[in-house]
Amino acid sequence: MCPGLLPCVLRQLREKAPRITVGAKMMGSARIPEALEAGLADVGIAFNLPRYPDLRQIYVASFKLGAIMAPDHPLANETAVSFATCSDYPLVFAASDLSIHQLLTLVVRQANRSVEPIMRTNSIELMRQLALQSPAIAFQTPIGLEKLIDRGSGACTPDWSDLE
DSSP states (O other): OTTTTHHHHHHHHHHHOTTOOOOOOOOOGGGHHHHHHTTSOSOOOOSSOOOOTTOOOOOOOOOOOEEEEOTTSTTTTOSOOOHHHHTTSOEEEEOTTSHHHHHHHHHHHHHTOOOOOSEEESOHHHHHHHHTSTTOEEEEOSTTTHHHHHTTSOEEEOOOGGGO
16 A cells, blocks of 8 residues: 555645645554544545444445465466465465455455465565565555566466455
């Protein structure tokens, strides 16, 4: 979110309202509604949130979750991989306070496979860096990965049947 989407959103905001100042605090998606309801934030950007009666969603978009890995990973050239195939390699999972965790929990349950990741973290950047060290695989949306993939520094397989 921070390296990919947020700079663009903030640039557009500055163009439309140059006198507005912004403070940004990073937190897991699950904590953002609490911060809004408590008056600690005016706006939140989050993934995979349920509806909250006291909050108004201004914009909703869908992003596919995919497996990310080093460009030399054995699965890097596949256009689609299953979670079961990914689970044959060391996995890096999102911690429970990130929305990716809830999505992966469903996928693991559907795969009916016992999986123990080598690490759980609430740092998207750490997940990305570990996944770029073959043979580890992490799971993220393509937001923020565009430049990495374009310059051939990483591979992302967003088309996998487990999440459809």
